[in-house]
Amino acid sequence: MAVYAIFDVEIRDMERYREYMHQVKPVIEAAGGRYLVRGGAHRVVEGEWFPRRLVLLEFPSMEALEGFYMSPEYQALKTLRLTSSVARAAVAVEGIED
Numbered sequence: 001m002a003v004y005a006i007f008d009v010e011i012r013d014m015e016r017y018r019e020y021m022h023q024v025k026p027v028i029e030a031a032g033g034r035y036l037v038r039g040g041a042h043r044v045v046e047g048e049w050f051p052r053r054l055v056l057l058e059f060p061s062m063e064a065l066e067g068f069y070m071s072p073e074y075q076a077l078k079t080l081r082l083t084s085s086v087a088r089a090a091v092a093v094e095g096i097e098d
Contacts, residue, residue, distance in 0.1 A: 002095040003062045004036075008051040008088040016084035024077050031068035033059040052088065065092055 011017045021038075028034065037056035044050055059065040068074055081087075 005057040007055040010052040010086045013084040020080045027073045032064045
């Protein structure tokens with residue numbers, strides 16, 4: 001079952017964050033993941049949540065997502081992400097079966 005990782009990211013250092021984005025994409029892909037949303041225009045249609053930058057990733061399973069997140073390759077990049085941005089929300093959720 002597909003799993004989706006949703007992030008609300010506040011970028012604090014765009015130059016360093018771009019470096020992170022460039023380096024993390026192949027790590028995501030190696031784990032079977034792919035970007036569905038990476039920034040872009042968005043609109044709040046209901047509620048009190050006002051996200052900054054939305055990122056939505058799809059992985060083939062929770063195990064694949066966890067494998068990506070715990071991989072030595074991602075852990076090596078995590079400091080770059082943490083020093084260039086703040087994730088205001090990070091959620092993993094299973095999709096629905098057809």
